[in-house]
Amino acid sequence: MPSAAVIIIGNEILSGKFADENGPYLIRRLRELGVDLGRIVVLPDVIEIIAAEVRAASAAFDHVFTSGGVGPTHDDLTFPAIAAAFDRPLERHPVLARVLEERAKTPPNVAAYRMTEVPAGAELWWDGNVVYPLVVMRNVAIFPGVPELFRMKFEAVAHRFTGVPVVCTRLVTLLGEPEIAGALTEASERWPMVAIGSYPRFETRPHTVIVTMEGRDAPALAACEAWLLERIPTSGSSGST
Amino acid sequence: MPSAAVIIIGNEILSGKFADENGPYLIRRLRELGVDLGRIVVLPDVIEIIAAEVRAASAAFDHVFTSGGVGPTHDDLTFPAIAAAFDRPLERHPVLARVLEERAKTPPNVAAYRMTEVPAGAELWWDGNVVYPLVVMRNVAIFPGVPELFRMKFEAVAHRFTGVPVVCTRLVTLLGEPEIAGALTEASERWPMVAIGSYPRFETRPHTVIVTMEGRDAPALAACEAWLLERIPTSGSSGST
Numbered sequence: 001m002p003s004a005a006v007i008i009i010g011n012e013i014l015s016g017k018f019a020d021e022n023g024p025y026l027i028r029r030l031r032e033l034g035v036d037l038g039r040i041v042v043l044p045d046v047i048e049i050i051a052a053e054v055r056a057a058s059a060a061f062d063h064v065f066t067s068g069g070v071g072p073t074h075d076d077l078t079f080p081a082i083a084a085a086f087d088r089p090l091e092r093h094p095v096l097a098r099v100l101e102e103r104a105k106t107p108p109n110v111a112a113y114r115m116t117e118v119p120a121g122a123e124l125w126w127d128g129n130v131v132y133p134l135v136v137m138r139n140v141a142i143f144p145g146v147p148e149l150f151r152m153k154f155e156a157v158a159h160r161f162t163g164v165p166v167v168c169t170r171l172v173t174l175l176g177e178p179e180i181a182g183a184l185t186e187a188s189e190r191w192p193m194v195a196i197g198s199y200p201r202f203e204t205r206p207h208t209v210i211v212t213m214e215g216r217d218a219p220a221l222a223a224c225e226a227w228l229l230e231r232i233p234t235s236g237s238s239g240s241t
Numbered sequence: 242m243p244s245a246a247v248i249i250i251g252n253e254i255l256s257g258k259f260a261d262e263n264g265p266y267l268i269r270r271l272r273e274l275g276v277d278l279g280r281i282v283v284l285p286d287v288i289e290i291i292a293a294e295v296r297a298a299s300a301a302f303d304h305v306f307t308s309g310g311v312g313p314t315h316d317d318l319t320f321p322a323i324a325a326a327f328d329r330p331l332e333r334h335p336v337l338a339r340v341l342e343e344r345a346k347t348p349p350n351v352a353a354y355r356m357t358e359v360p361a362g363a364e365l366w367w368d369g370n371v372v373y374p375l376v377v378m379r380n381v382a383i384f385p386g387v388p389e390l391f392r393m394k395f396e397a398v399a400h401r402f403t404g405v406p407v408v409c410t411r412l413v414t415l416l417g418e419p420e421i422a423g424a425l426t427e428a429s430e431r432w433p434m435v436a437i438g439s440y441p442r443f444e445t446r447p448h449t450v451i452v453t454m455e456g457r458d459a460p461a462l463a464a465c466e467a468w469l470l471e472r473i474p475t476s477g478s479s480g481s482t
Contacts, residue, residue, distance in 0.1 A: 111422030
């Protein structure tokens with residue numbers, strides 16, 4: 001299955017000036033698409049920090065999605081950082097410059113041209129007949145941070161990132177985690193292709209524990225669920241999620 | 242000023258089964274406390290991955306806060322991971338074991354004792370007269386992932402993590418980012434102690450750009466704001482945040 005990492009770039013997220021909407025959006029959409037999300041990182045606007053994270057994530061995951069830092073101002077450093085990550089120069093892309101010039105009512109200034117200066121070797125994706133293409137460097141797809149634009153640009157290319165969706169079932173029990181831990185450990189050893197999670201909930205009374213079982217091997221999932229249901233008494237509100 | 246990193250641990254966040262509430266909570270509270278949050282990472286339940294991140298964050302930041310993975314089940318791997326991060330063995334802590342035994346109605350089982358097996362050398366913090374102390378390994382404070390417990394335990398120790406709060410002002414303009422980028426760059430060079438951010442908003446019409454100025458040097462902040470207000474026409478909805 002394809003794996004992915006998400007890199008959210010921007011001081012405004014770390015300082016709480018804006019809430020990150022793009023991480024939660026990608027969590028949901030990658031799950032639906034069947035892509036295994038393995039890491040989310042929120043970073044400040046610092047070239048060296050972004051570059052190190054991009055380099056490591058690009059090597060470790062099939063796909064990397066970045067959010068933010070692609071505008072024309074001094075705090076927009078994602079293109080230079082990704083160029084540094086891959087030891088490539090930053091170059092004005094002639095196609096991006098032409099799009100910018102055609103769209104502008106007055107001649108673009110130096111700041112506007114920053115948005116056209118991308119890592120040498122970057123590809124442009126025109127999926128969805130967009131006005132501005134998505135810039136992609138190797139396996140790193142570079143998205144704007146503004147949530148409306150992020151979602152629009154992600155949906156235009158989402159068809160490229162598909163795997164087999166995970167199926168998840170759950171049971172809810174009134175037993176505490178220590179009492180069910182032995183059964184969960186044994187089940188996770190018997191069915192290693194089933195990911196078993198255990199989540200105590202304290203916001204309701206009586207306290208419950210939600211046990212989730214998920215994977216892409218339907219027979220294994222069913223066998224694991226049946227085995228656990230024989231060993232853990234449930235409290236009624238179980239079912240698929 | 243003290244710096245901090247946050248490490249959110251759990252497959253349930255990356256797979257979208259539960260939304261992370263603790264990252265956003267810490268963003269807000271660290272801002273209020275005057276601690277500079279420099280990094281947030283969401284990781285899966287894998288010892289080696291957690292250990293590598295904890296080791297790097299502990300070296301790079303004054304404080305590290307982890308969330309999740311401290312229960313009694315097979316997917317609770319934060320204590321072993323932090324022990325690995327610091328090359329220390331995992332040891333049953335006699336005080337934690339005594340608390341567990343005193344609170345239990347029946348003798349604790351092997352799974353329950355997992356919650357008492359912490360990195361050798363870990364400290365216990367009893368702030369707020371809690372029943373279960375907070376486990377802290379060097380500069381890494383180890384919190385449970387369940388949001389209610391997380392908040393309760395964080396507030397009990399929050400007084401230990403104080404700096405000087407940042408002051409933030411903003412202006413809102415109808416000019417586009419390319420038109421104000423030159424002034425922002427010059428201001429950021431004139432007042433390097435003021436962090437200037439620029440955030441286009443497309444969800445309203447007419448489109449606006451929010452410019453934020455923040456820092457701990459009040460005279461510099463005021464001078465920077467006055468200088469920018471002379472150069473960027475504002476649209477009325479400015480003010481402190």
